Amino acid sequence: QVQLVESGGGLVQPGGSLRLSCAASGFTFSRYAMSWYRQAPGKERELVAFITAAGSSTGYADSVKGRFTISRDNAKNTMTLQMNSLKPEDTAVYYCNGLGNWGQGTQVTVSS
Numbered sequence: 001q002v003q004l005v006e007s008g009g010g011l012v013q014p015g016g017s018l019r020l021s022c023a024a025s026g027f028t029f030s031r032y033a034m035s036w037y038r039q040a041p042g043k044e045r046e047l048v049a050f051i052t053a054a055g056s057s058t059g060y061a062d063s064v065k066g067r068f069t070i071s072r073d074n075a076k077n078t079m080t081l082q083m084n085s086l087k088p089e090d091t092a093v094y095y096c097n098g099l100g101n102w103g104q105g106t107q108v109t110v111s112s
Helices: none
Strands: 002-006 011-012 018-024 034-039 044-052 057-058 069-071 078-083 091-098 107-109
Touching: 002 091, 018 034, 018 091, 018 107, 034 078, 044 069, 044 078, 057 069, 078 091
Parallel strands: 011 107
Antiparallel strands: 002 018, 018 078, 034 044, 034 091, 044 057, 069 078, 091 107
C-alpha cells in the first residue's frame, strides 16, 4: 500500500533553515506529482508546494515563494522541501501528499 513518511522537522529560530524529507513506497513514485501541505493550529491544511512527476515544474504558495524549494529524487523515491528564512508563521505540521495519500506529518516550530 501507499506509504509516505516525513522527517526533518524540529525547532528552529526565525531566519533559520530546515530540510524536510518524504520517503515514498508502495507505488511508482516517478509517475506521480507530489505535494507538501501544512496545517497550523486552528487553521485549515494548505498547499505549500508541488512538483510534477519528472520534477520539471514546481509551484509554491505565495507565502513561501523565494524561501522554500521543493525537489525530488525519483531514483530514491524521495521528495524534499528546503525551507530557508523561516518565520514564526511557518510553524505548522507539514505533510507529504501523493496519490491522495498523506503521511503522518512532521512538526516545524519557528520560535526564538
